[in-house]
Amino acid sequence: METAESDPIDVESIRADFPVLDRQVGGDVSSPGQDEDDDTPLVYLDNAATTQTPKPVVEAICDYYYGYNANVHRGIHALSQEASVAYENAHDRLAEFVGASGGREEMIFTKNTTESINLVAYAWGLNELGPGDSVVLTEMEHHASLVTWQQVCKKTGAEIRYIRVDDDGRLDMDHAADLIDDSTEMVSVVHVSNTLGTINPVGALADMAHDVGAYILVDGAQSAPNRPVDVEAIDADFFAFSGHKMCGPTGIGCLYGKRSILEEMEPYLYGGDMIRRVTYEESTWEDLPWKFEAGTPIIAGGIALSAAVDYLEDIGMEAIERHEQRLAAYAHDRLSEFDDVTIYGPPADDRGGLVAFNVDGVHAHDLSSIVNDHGVAIRAGDHCTQPLHDKLGAAASARASFYVYNTREEIDVLLDAVDEARELFA
Numbered sequence: 001m002e003t004a005e006s007d008p009i010d011v012e013s014i015r016a017d018f019p020v021l022d023r024q025v026g027g028d029v030s031s032p033g034q035d036e037d038d039d040t041p042l043v044y045l046d047n048a049a050t051t052q053t054p055k056p057v058v059e060a061i062c063d064y065y066y067g068y069n070a071n072v073h074r075g076i077h078a079l080s081q082e083a084s085v086a087y088e089n090a091h092d093r094l095a096e097f098v099g100a101s102g103g104r105e106e107m108i109f110t111k112n113t114t115e116s117i118n119l120v121a122y123a124w125g126l127n128e129l130g131p132g133d134s135v136v137l138t139e140m141e142h143h144a145s146l147v148t149w150q151q152v153c154k155k156t157g158a159e160i161r162y163i164r165v166d167d168d169g170r171l172d173m174d175h176a177a178d179l180i181d182d183s184t185e186m187v188s189v190v191h192v193s194n195t196l197g198t199i200n201p202v203g204a205l206a207d208m209a210h211d212v213g214a215y216i217l218v219d220g221a222q223s224a225p226n227r228p229v230d231v232e233a234i235d236a237d238f239f240a241f242s243g244h245k246m247c248g249p250t251g252i253g254c255l256y257g258k259r260s261i262l263e264e265m266e267p268y269l270y271g272g273d274m275i276r277r278v279t280y281e282e283s284t285w286e287d288l289p290w291k292f293e294a295g296t297p298i299i300a301g302g303i304a305l306s307a308a309v310d311y312l313e314d315i316g317m318e319a320i321e322r323h324e325q326r327l328a329a330y331a332h333d334r335l336s337e338f339d340d341v342t343i344y345g346p347p348a349d350d351r352g353g354l355v356a357f358n359v360d361g362v363h364a365h366d367l368s369s370i371v372n373d374h375g376v377a378i379r380a381g382d383h384c385t386q387p388l389h390d391k392l393g394a395a396a397s398a399r400a401s402f403y404v405y406n407t408r409e410e411i412d413v414l415l416d417a418v419d420e421a422r423e424l425f426a
Contacts, residue, residue, distance in 0.1 A: 057248060087303060111252070129186075138200070163176045
């Protein structure tokens, strides 16, 4: 394990909060968690897809279900009141986490980043876009953004444009300046690429958007978990992120939106809790953020995500960012020693906490299978960025992604497994 002297965080202490990291893997996959006969330690390097969940977050879920499980905003009995207060406070906590001074009114709970982007695209885009308008994305967008805006532009007649990615995996900002013009109504950009690791200049893009009267939506799925985020400092109009990538449970995500914009938007979903008054002829909507949270919400998930934020901030977001960058730089540098390995994205000292790569003559899926035999969990495929992979000339890539509980020693295990794959397919 890395020591406190060599690393900005106490990794060994943190790992104790994640029992799954003590697992041995292999054996019968039909019996999850029951690999007693296998002695291969788990090395979990698939954190860009989903992070593991620490004990305090699981305990927050249990506390809700064991202690005050009730629906929110629907009862005056004690349990409903307790659940409502905890759920509402969770909105405030998440708003604080991303620097939204407007509090709960600017923080909508969704299922994930994908639903958050869809909320904006359908609640705002369908009503505001039309022929002659443009939506500007980047060539490195996740399908959650690319497919969503693609479909809304088809429905509305708006044009979709893509900012080029250069050979170093960075955005061509001159091209961005050309594309973002008076026709642009929305710029939707990923903060940190889940394939390239590129950290995009979202503040500069926000300035470009606002200069022409457009809005900007930032996909923060790969940034909110591992670095300080201040939505007001970057002047984002919308900011979307997911709980399961930041020590929280699955099924809970967030959408920050500037209050003035959210107040003008129509709801995306209709039903219970999002209404103020209903007659047989008309309905009026509840105040923010509830008008965008129809039906019984993800109560336990929201409360648990608040606990996850507490957990991360106890470690320190700056420290988490430094730790991830150190691991990514180490993995990048070591993989670069292999002359038959292609690494995608910016240099080692200028990327988020992941490395996507390919080994000559070895399909990414085969590589993933081989490293799995060593207990290493990585991602193989197009990472929901098929157009970007087409541009890179790669059908798929392998991706190792790191988090607060990972170590250099674990990366060494990955490297040994990659070396074995190279020899096997030589």
